Structure formats: structure tokens, C-alpha cells
Amino acid sequence: MTVAGIIAQLKPRMADLRAKAGPLARRFWKELVGIGVLLLVLAGPFLLRPAGATGPTHYDRRLVILTPHHESIRQEFGHAFTQFWKQKTGETVFVDWRVPGGTSDIAMLLKSEYTAAFQNLWEGKQGQDWSSVAAQSCLDGKLDLSADADGKFTVGQQARKSFLDSTVGIGVDLFFGGGAYDFQSQARNGILVSSPPEQEAGLPKVAKDHPEWFSDAGIPEQVSGEPFRDKDGRWCGTCLSSFGIVFNRDVLRRLGVEKDPEQWEDLADPRLAGQIALADPGRSGSVAKAFEMLIQQQMQQALVRLTKEPGKLKTPEAIEAAAVRLGWREGLKLIQRISANARYFADSSTKIPLEVARGDAAAGMCIDYFGRASAESLQRLYGKSRVGFVMPEGGTSIGVDPIGMLRGAKEPELATAFMDFVLSERGQNLWSYRAGIPGGPKSLALRR
Template sequence: MSGQTLSRGGLSLPGWRIIVVFGCFGIVLALPFIFRVSAEESNEAARRVIIISPHNEQIRYEFGRGFADWHEARFGEPARVDWSVPGGTSEIRKMLQSEWISALKRGEMPGGNADLVFGGGSWEHTQLKRGIEVTLEGLDAQTTRDWIRKIIGRADQSPSSIPLGTLQTTGITAEITQDESSGLYTIKATATISIPAGFPSDMFHALYGRTEVAGTPLWDPDQYWLGTALSAFGIIYNNDLLKSLDVPQPTAWSDLADPRLQQEVALVNPAQSGSVTTAFETILKRRGWEPGWRILRRAAANARYFSASSLRAPTDVAQGDAAMGVCIDFFGRFESQSLRDHGAGDRIGYIDPPGETMLDPDPISLLLNPPDEEMARRFIEFTLSPAGQSLWQFAPGKHEDGLGPYQFSLRRMPICDELYRDHFDRFTDQVDPFLNAEPPPFNDRNMRSFIPVLFQAAAMDNAVELEAAWHAIVTHPGYPPVEAGAIVTSDDVEDSTLSEMIRLFDAIPTVPGPSGENISLATAQGRAAIKSGWLKKVWEGKGLWDDEADARHVLRRTLGDEIASNYRRIVTLAEESGGKQSH
């Protein structure tokens, strides 16, 4: 909100609040320099672990410092963490997938640049386990032999004795075939991006104290990823702005759909944030597919923007640039705590909607071909130790037992049983997330696959049309008085024109199938078929998209065209009705 003054909608910030806000900005701006000094003072000769992470600087600072102290005490030698922060978890996954594919095409071993991925949701880390596929065709004997030598590690091939069939090494499987007519070779390779951590399997039952929370595993049984903390998802809100809008504090996801919040909701593009995708998935799995999309579409219609970073929503709500935002629990709690610590009182609040959130492990994964596997395993061990787990919830400061963060209150929930059993009284948030945690009632695993593409089609690609359609609906004379948390559907209104407008607004689009049929995204069966046919490209060559086109992009455009047509029809109906109610 460039050039915005400190007075908005008649709401003025007192001088002391201005000081608090700019004081917090100063702290945020100073953080990189604080960390830079710490890094410069570290022992350059220390063994290092290289970690790719979406985590913010506070987490990186505490875990970097904590690991160095723990390692010195445990092994009697210095250690340091080198962090790489290329973006959110989804962007990290896509970057690694691209690097792995490129390396295999060049005939080089993937990886070697980083040891670990630390942070992000279990879904993204499961994708690292699934890895990538590459097909290399038309290879001569020498190229094939060089590829096998560099990737698989076998150097005993000659041009006349290249082994056909399946070859394997850690994380990589290659199927070698030869064309009888041309004599050329084809390599079909699959590679995982992560590899098993390799700890004794029985240690995790003692560490975690359970295998899952509300149906979600706490670690991968093959140890491709291990949960290090628990994440929940909720709403951050600005009490001052809500008061000025006469909107009550949120208690449920449906509060994001309040028509009084037009241009006041901070949202993030789920295609660029794994945590936000999980938050949206939470709404769908708790409310159901169609009721969930009613909330998401109305929230999108109220959106001030669609950011590429999950950090922006809580920051903008804290600054007063938005009244509500969807975020991961840590970001919401940290922002509210930070302002409270600097004298802003309860201006910023955060809530996990009761009975409507989900818990997801925040994992760590060991990468294929790590530069220092031993140091990587030591860092994993640290994150699951009391020294690492206590960083998430203990108050900052120096403690006799050495537990807890040094400078920042991280406000995340530990995952290991020992912390809850022996140290719960030291938690900043007196919350046990394992109590009363229940699986979601609408647990269709295919829902998540469509969140980025459908949200982009319904909201981001047609933002102007969406906003106009929503405005036409909520300003219609037949629209009922606003009630907090209420979602008005087409069945809730008497005016036939308004009912049709809302029906069009909430319509779940259909997708063309290979035989000319239209398949609805509204059913679990339809989603399963569309995921297989379009997203997994089983229907490739069926005339649904050009051979050179990206099926996902074509699907997004197809959905967007149908949705935009509905939005335009809504505006037309409003104009034709001329504000008159029809029965």
C-alpha cells in the first residue's frame, strides 16, 4: 500500500503506536546485520552443514547458534550452519526438481550442494521422496557408458558390453534399453531428491511417543523425512481495523467471507507457498469441498492482493494494511507477541479456528549426495533432542540447563513427547496440540492437487471479474443483513435473480474428458479422474491439449474461462435487474 498515511478510514494511530510500529520495523531491518555479524565471528575452520530452508531469520539464528553450542558440547569440536533461503517450500521443491532433472540430463550426479531441507509441510517433503523422472533417448554407446559410470558408479562397461536392464545406486534407478535397428540407447531414470536418514528405526517411537496426530504421520516410515515441529493454520487479525469496520474478531474460517472485509483480506498464492496450500486444504477437509470453496472464493473476493510470500500477510496485518490474513500459526503468534512486547497491547490477534484446523509436521529431509552426511545426521539428531525441541517453545534467555532459545521466542509447537512430559510448564503457549486432535471429516487426498490451479483460475487470473461479481451480489437489495461467520448461499435468498447470481458465483467448473464428456470437479470421483487424466497426463494425445503445451496451464485456462463467464453473467444479471427484486 504505497504512500499510505497513518490514518485510514477515519482511524488514527496515536503517537505511541507509531513509535512501536517503526520500532518493530527497525528490529526487522536490523536482523540481517545481527546475523551477519554472528556468521562473520564464527570459526571458518568449523565443519559445516548446508541447509536449504524456508524458515525465517529468527528460526535460522536460534537453530544455527543452538546447533553450534550442542555440537561443541557433544563432540568437542566447532560446527556451523550455512543457510540457503531461495523461497518458500514449494519454490524450494521446484528448484530441486529442476536441478535433479538437469543434472541427470547432463550425465552428472544430482545434489552435492546442500545437506538438508529443513522446514515446510509433510506433503512437500513427500514430493522430495517421490523425486523425478528423466528419459534420455538416442544415446550412443560412449555417452551411455559415461552416464552409467558417473551416475551409477560402474566403470567396467565397454561399448560392446553395456548392461541392459535395471541398474541402481542410492536414490537412483536406471532402466537401460537398446533399439535393435539403430543400436542407440535409451535411459529411463528415476531419482529421489531425499534419502533415508538412516537412524535405528526403534528410536522414533520413544522420541515421538506416538506415530501420528489426527491421522497424519509424524515421520516417514522409511525416514525420508522426520517431523521436527507441529504446524497449525489460522487467521491473524488487526483489532483496530476490525473495530473501524464494525467486524467482530474471527472465530471461524467463514469469517474471512464477511462482505464488510472487501479489500481487507491478505492472501497468498498457494502455488508459491506450501504452508498456504495446506491452510486452504484444511478449510476444504474440515468444511467439505463445495462449502470450503465458498469460503475460499469469498475470501479471495475480499482480498487486498495475492502475495508470493507467506510472510507478507502477517506483516501487512500487523502494519495495518489488511484487517485479516491466513497464515501458519508461528507467523501469527510471533507478530502478535512481537508487538505486545513493544507496548502495542492486543492490537494484533491470532486464532486457530476451534475444531477447524489441522496439524501438520514440519519436517527435515536428508538430501541425496550430501556434502557432509555425518554433519547432516548430527543436525537432524540435534533438532529432535531436548536442546533443539526446546527452541520452539521456551522463553528466550540464558538458562542453567542450556535449554531454550537465546534471543527470540519462536512460538511453535514441539513434536517430541519428552518436552510435553517433562517441560510443559516452561512452554510459552500452554497448549498440547495432541489433545483432542481429530482427523478431518472430508479427507479426500486429491483435494490438494487442485488448490493452486483452481484458486489461480477462480481468483488470481480473474481478480477484476471476481471482485465485480462479489460486489454485485452483496449490494443487491435482496442480499440479507450480514451476520458474522454466515455464508449466504443461493438457497438462502428469496429473490430469484440474486439466487441465480450466487449459484453462478459458487459453481464448481467442469473439465473436458477424452471422449467429449464434461467431468465435474465437485465430486471425489471427478477429481480422481481429472487428476489422473490432466495432472498426471494419462490423457495425453487425446486432443485435450497440444503436444507442446503444459497440461496444467491449459487446465487452468479452461477453468478460468468458464469461471470468468459466470462472473460476467453475474454482473449482467445485476445490471438487467436494475436493483429491482424479482420473485
């Protein structure tokens, strides 16, 4: 029932109360009614809140996960793991999802939080003076830690070594979702760890229990140049994803575009001026990856052209170098033309398929499951979908959506169990099964 419906039911009772009220109450009747309605409106969100909208009031343990994943993924995996752990141990687990934004927002959050946590350790227990050098060096994965000729270390090296030897944490157990590049960066910085010191936990524990998962027949380290897992066990891909174009057929036809888009170049069509939904690549890792794929496609096309007509280029090395330069320029030009058609630059790629589905934009770049899920949701409602998704042929690649344990995790056992669950057949079924069938997601197919 809506708040308006509740008010409609209360009107007869309010009229009866007014008739029975004394002179003083009748005098301030309007004020009392106004206060009552205000209180009802304020209480409405709590009264009408759907069951399961918040975490359990009582729980035995809490698992905190930092993620850019949208609500459907969080809901399905949170619910499934909670049930799994209850059946296995009898404990009630609260999966506490933290969603500060896209992967770039998460990277900034991790940097600031871990720097602050290490500062407390550096100044407190270790009694060292905090400086800009220590702040810049503690998370610097590229810093050379070799001693000088006299066997001494700089302040920056000492800070870096101290951070890597520490168990400082930020109250978060896992980082789940994003791209391989983001996880490589966090692993290099020392924020992602394979396991806590002197504990059998993390991905090494999962690999020990299921060695077949971490092999070329299961999850190889690399496929076609794309990293699928970390050789040191600091992160591992949980599912596959690609990048493409989500589009609204009704909007395209209204704009005079009769053919569905097939390649990135189609987003630069002048008829789509002000109709392309994009996200800021500085804040969205998925859009940054899509731009990378676009540029690499231009490089490959340039290589094919120059191989057929090399001109003055004599060697394969010279042809490849020229193709990289030419493809880079052509790729940036194409990004400029697509950006000229942009309706806006959102702070998160999850907004793009929503805008396209509503008809506020004609097309946009997004991860495959966002586009397919958007198309499927409309298909279920209306029997057919005005929204489509396409992966540009030769213009995308298959990557992974990883997971990894954060330094200083408070619940390493739970974090390990969650990673094991996600990589298991039961967890993989949530990615790939249709909604509503046994073992699959409850409400919406995740399309991975």
C-alpha cells in the first residue's frame, strides 16, 4: 500500500476525531493534521520497506565486500552465500556490500584509506615521523627496495617495507568486481594479498582444495594476452565479460538510423549528435577498457593495411611500429568523434544501459551483462525488447571479473569461503543459469 492509500484510509477517522475534539483541539486542527502527515511521510519509507531490503538484525559474523557490481549481482550472491554458509555451519552471515562507485572510485578509496591506516601504524606503534615521502612510498609498487652501497634504506623504502610486512586493514575483507588491470594495480601496490600471515586462507587455500580450478584446463593465467588470474594467488577471475554497444532501436529509427550498430565507428554517426551515453573513463574502468579495445582495433586495422601496402616500410618491425602510431592517432580521432555525440559523461557505466532503455539515449558503451540484462528485462515485460546489445567484431576481447582478499581482512575464513563459493559450480551457476530455475538466480539472469 502507498502512503497516499494510508492517508485515504485515515481521513474518515480523522474527521470523526475532529468532531469529538474540544474547542482548543479544533482551533489547531490544521496544524495537528500537518504534523501528523509529516510524521507519516517520514515513516513511510520504513513502513513500506520490502522484506530483505536491509541486513539481518542479528547475525553471527559479517563479511564486508567492496564492489562496483550492480544490485542484482550483490543480491543474488549475498543471498546464495548466506544460505550456503547457514547450511554448512549453522551460522548467520551478514554480507555487507560497500559500493562507493566505479572501479576508479574504489581505487581512490583504497589508496586514501590504506594510507591513513598505515599512517596510524607508522606514527603510533612504530613511533616514526610521518612525511610526504612516506605517504607517497608506502603504496608505491614500483619502488626499488634495494639498499644503497652502504646497506642503508631511504625513508620511502623503509615505509614501503614496513607496509608490506604489516597487517593494516580498513575493515573490508574482499574486493569483488572490476577489471584485471585494477586488480593487477592493487596487487602490485600491496593492497591485495594472497593470504594473511601464518594463516591457511585466501586463494592459495582455495587452490589447495581445488587444484583443478587453477590449471590451463580450468582458469589459465592468461588467454590471448588477457590476464585471467595472478600467479601469486592475490586475485583470480570469477567470470568472463566483454564490451560492446547497447542501443535502443526505437530511438535509432526516430533519428533516421535504420540499421542497428555493429562497430564502434557507428557511434560516431552525425545523426546521433547528443544521443550517445558515455561514462567518464577516469572514473569507470569498464569504459576505459572499451576505449582501449577501440584503439587496439584501429591499430590492428592499420597493421592489416600496411602489411598489404607497406610502401617504404621494409621490415615487419617497422610495419608494426608504424601501425601502432597510425592506429593510436585514428583511435583517438574516433574517440573524439564519439565524444562529440555524447549526451553526457556519467560517473558510472551502470547508468548507460538504464538511459538507453528509457529512451533518453540512442546507444552507449557498456559491459556485456549490463546490455544483455537490460534487453532481457524489457523482453520479460513486453514480450519483445526495443533494446539490443552487440559486441563489435574484431573490436573487443574477453576479460575476467576478478576477486581478491584485501590486506588486513578481519574475516579471512569467511572471505576464503566466499571466494571458494563464487568459483564453485554452485557460484558459477548464478552467473550463467536463467532466473527461477533450480540453482540459478532468484529474480534476474546475470548473463555472464
